[in-house]
Amino acid sequence: MPSILQVALDTPLHRLFDYRLPDSAGTVQPGSLVEVPFGRTRQVGIALGPVADSTVGADKLREVIRVLDDRPALSPDILRLAQFCADYYHYPLGAILLATLPPRLKNATPFVADTPWLVLTEAGQVAEPAARARAQRALLDALRAAPQPRETLRAQKQGRHAAALVAAGWAAWTSVPPPSAVAPRTAESPPATAGQQAALDALLPALGKFGVHLVHGVTGSGKTELYLRLIDAVLARGLQALVLIPEIALTPQLEQHFRRRFPGRRFATLHSGLAESARTENWLAAPDCDVLLGTRLSVFAPLSRLGLIVVDEEHDASFKQQDSLRYSARDVAIARGKQRGVPVVLGSATPSLESYAQAINGRYQLIELKQRAISQARLPAIELVDLKHIPVDNGLTRPALQVLTDTLARGEQSLVFLNRRGYAPALYCPSCGWVSPCPHCSGRLVLHRTSHRLKCHHCGLETRIPSECPGCGNPDLKPLGQGTQRLEETLTALLPAARIRRIDRDTMRPRAWAELGAAVHGGEIDLLVGTQMLAKGHDFPNMTLALILDTDGALYSPDFRATERLFAQLMQVAGRAGRADKPGRVLIQTAFPDHPLFRYLQRHDYSGYARALLAERKQLDLPPFTRQVLLRAEAPTMAAALAFLQRAAALAPATADVSVFAATPAPMARVANLERAQLLIQSAQRQALQAFVRDWRPQLDGIRPRVARWSLDVDPLVF
Numbered sequence: 137m138p139s140i141l142q143v144a145l146d147t148p149l150h151r152l153f154d155y156r157l158p159d160s161a162g163t164v165q166p167g168s169l170v171e172v173p174f175g176r177t178r179q180v181g182i183a184l185g186p187v188a189d190s191t192v193g194a195d196k197l198r199e200v201i202r203v204l205d206d207r208p209a210l211s212p213d214i215l216r217l218a219q220f221c222a223d224y225y226h227y228p229l230g231a232i233l234l235a236t237l238p239p240r241l242k243n244a245t246p247f248v249a250d251t252p253w254l255v256l257t258e259a260g261q262v263a264e265p266a267a268r269a270r271a272q273r274a275l276l277d278a279l280r281a282a283p284q285p286r287e288t289l290r291a292q293k294q295g296r297h298a299a300a301l302v303a304a305g306w307a308a309w310t311s312v313p314p315p316s317a318v319a320p321r322t323a324e325s326p327p328a329t330a331g332q333q334a335a336l337d338a339l340l341p342a343l344g345k346f347g348v349h350l351v352h353g354v355t356g357s358g359k360t361e362l363y364l365r366l367i368d369a370v371l372a373r374g375l376q377a378l379v380l381i382p383e384i385a386l387t388p389q390l391e392q393h394f395r396r397r398f399p400g401r402r403f404a405t406l407h408s409g410l411a412e413s414a415r416t417e418n419w420l421a422a423p424d425c426d427v428l429l430g431t432r433l434s435v436f437a438p439l440s441r442l443g444l445i446v447v448d449e450e451h452d453a454s455f456k457q458q459d460s461l462r463y464s465a466r467d468v469a470i471a472r473g474k475q476r477g478v479p480v481v482l483g484s485a486t487p488s489l490e491s492y493a494q495a496i497n498g499r500y501q502l503i504e505l506k507q508r509a510i511s512q513a514r515l516p517a518i519e520l521v522d523l524k525h526i527p528v529d530n531g532l533t534r535p536a537l538q539v540l541t542d543t544l545a546r547g548e549q550s551l552v553f554l555n556r557r558g559y560a561p562a563l564y565c566p567s568c569g570w571v572s573p574c575p576h577c578s579g580r581l582v583l584h585r586t587s588h589r590l591k592c593h594h595c596g597l598e599t600r601i602p603s604e605c606p607g608c609g610n611p612d613l614k615p616l617g618q619g620t621q622r623l624e625e626t627l628t629a630l631l632p633a634a635r636i637r638r639i640d641r642d643t644m645r646p647r648a649w650a651e652l653g654a655a656v657h658g659g660e661i662d663l664l665v666g667t668q669m670l671a672k673g674h675d676f677p678n679m680t681l682a683l684i685l686d687t688d689g690a691l692y693s694p695d696f697r698a699t700e701r702l703f704a705q706l707m708q709v710a711g712r713a714g715r716a717d718k719p720g721r722v723l724i725q726t727a728f729p730d731h732p733l734f735r736y737l738q739r740h741d742y743s744g745y746a747r748a749l750l751a752e753r754k755q756l757d758l759p760p761f762t763r764q765v766l767l768r769a770e771a772p773t774m775a776a777a778l779a780f781l782q783r784a785a786a787l788a789p790a791t792a793d794v795s796v797f798a799a800t801p802a803p804m805a806r807v808a809n810l811e812r813a814q815l816l817i818q819s820a821q822r823q824a825l826q827a828f829v830r831d832w833r834p835q836l837d838g839i840r841p842r843v844a845r846w847s848l849d850v851d852p853l854v855f
């Protein structure tokens with residue numbers, strides 16, 4: 137009887153694959169990476185374990201090519217977490233498992249040997265190729281032979297081999313001191329506020345077991361300090377903390393803060409902005425680090441001594457991945473906490489209604505920080521500028537300009553928020569009405585003046601700015617509406633003395649944030665103009681004014697989450713003002729000052745508005761009172777996309793507890809030449825909905841004619 141190994145591969149197929157294991161391979165630990173033949177190619181897969189029997193005939197079974205024992209195996213808890221995701225998101229296990237690995241480890245070429253080596257001689261010269269190859273072989277042998285490779289390599293670090301190891305991507309194995317060698321010191325921290333202390337008193341006893349704790353703390357209430365104290369307690373027990381944050385931009389800032397606070401501790405960061413080699417190194421270092429700080433993908437990082445998971449700004453939409461595996465890192469974090477028996481702390485000044493509802497009904501522990509941490513700091517006064525009565529010029533009203541001028545005169549900083557990047561949302565022909573359509577999408581091409589382009593923010597198309605109207609030849613084309621570039625231009629003209637900096641996706645690279653932070657703190661900037669990037673987590677003590685332009689589009693949007701999102705965004709932007717000793721002020725330009733959202737906002741009443749929205753959702757049978765799954769289809773024609781969905785609806789198992797709605801065109805109906813349609817499925821019972829999709833999904837594979845693409849989105853956030 138040959139032994140048979142079950143292997144997960146990165147394919148769209150919802151199945152696992154059996155391979156014959158040669159006797160020479162010995163026993164293979166589940167989670168090991170193996171190279172196997174697949175069709176006419178070879179693939180790296182994850183060994184899941186031996187199986188007694190295979191449906192494939194013994195003569196048809198192909199053989200494992202080799203076990204990649206030069207890299208660590210996925211731990212059992214990651215295998216379990218991936219299995220949860222496969223079941224919950226109805227996505228192939230193999231694709232999930234391979235996606236958790238940094239790209240370098242997925243290469244079948246020997247991991248150590250394929251990377252460029254820097255081998256130095258004793259004299260510090262770069263060694264000649266033959267010597268390099270010898271050193272490489274010697275190190276590989278050492279790695280294979282060493283009963284405890286890390287120990288061995290650590291010893292070698294003293295010698296000249298260190299550089300070679302670093303270059304080979306093994307830095308993580310060598311530069312990490314063993315846990316006992318670290319003498320933890322905690323840097324000076326301010327005395328906790330009464331609110332922070334009360335929160336700690338509630339949270340500390342929760343360590344050591346699973347539970348979800350929602351920290352609802354007003355902007356500037358010192359949630360970061362609370363996390364730090366909690367993490368301190370976790371590290372003192374010899375355990376690790378995983379901290380998930382929404383934005384790459386915030387990592388350097390936060391990392392610096394954490395490092396200063398815990399000198400001598402081992403940190404690792406993971407996010408998609410890291411170079412491949414750094415990402416691989418950090419991933420390898422994760423099992424030995426004390427604190428892992430990262431964006432959503434780090435929820436799958438290998439952490440052997442996990443003791444706490446923190447999800448900061450838990451309401452943020454970027455925790456949800458919008459393609460391939462459409463997971464919510466917040467929800468996966470909760471699943472991981474549950475599997476590992478570890479507490480999960482969700483923090484936000486504006487929690488998602490999903491989380492807040494769970495806190496109200498008692499499933500999550502609700503912890504509130506109601507005051508700003510700095511004793512003199514008050515929440516800012518919020519005023520509305522009524523656009524129905526006050527004229528706008530280039531997007532700005534007179535009162536808005538006046539407060540900007542006053543703030544500037546006092547030597548304080550301001551923030552101007554406009555959630556639209558580019559110069560203008562469209563280019564317009566006054567004579568024939570042409571409005572820069574994207575040839576491939578249902579959206580408009582956005583005018584970018586700085587790069588002299590028209591750009592589609594949906595499909596990425598870029599063209600030069602036409603010198604005359606493509607419709608009628610009129611040479612006098614006009615920008616339509618306001619974007620951040622235009623606003624920057626206007627403000628520069630109106631406030632020539634102000635030092636202005638624009639912050640949006642066109643200007644910011646992750647590295648630029650540290651420099652920006654220093655410039656704002658150092659008083660080198662008077663005015664920040666930007667998109668929602670500005671709204672997240674920044675703490676600038678001299679910033680006293682937040683000016684918010686044109687957010688009305690969201691007030692009457694058909695998206696049922698639009699008001700929730702707008703409210704959170706406005707609260708977050710407003711929350712950047714007056715965080716220290718100087719009082720803050722917020723001005724919002726709106727044509728709908730009577731909208732109830734503003735009443736709650738002016739009272740800083742998150743919980744009042746959240747409860748009002750929840751009551752509405754309950755009445756309308758919307759999430760979080762119902763669970764949703766969206767089947768999305770894309771095809772060259774809308775008719776084909778809809779036909780696929782109608783066929784899918786006809787195949788739906790009849791279940792009393794589950795409603796299947798009519799297939800409809802997506803709100804953004806065409807992107808990159810594909811028409812998009814969707815079919816909504818919903819149920820008050822998660823279990824019923826899950827069971828429904830489990831039965832239904834396999835049938836979708838068989839629908840003919842096929843569409844270009846279809847996918848299931850469990851708990852969809854964007855429609």
Ligand SMILES: Nc1ncnc2c1ncn2[C@@H]1O[C@H](COP(=O)(O)OP(=O)(O)OP(=O)(O)O)[C@@H](O)[C@H]1O
Pocket residue numbers: 326327328329332353354355356357358359360361484485509510672673674675711715
């Ligand atoms: N116990 C404390 N004593 C004095 N100052 C504190 C204390 N805790 C936090 N602070 C300060 O209060 C300010 C706000 O803290 P922090 O940025 O953590 O707030 P936050 O709750 O994360 O806010 P947001 O949700 O707006 O990002 C920071 O300048 C921080 O240094």
Ligand SMILES: [Zn+2]
Pocket residue numbers: 574575576577579592593594595596597807808
């Ligand atoms: Zn486009």
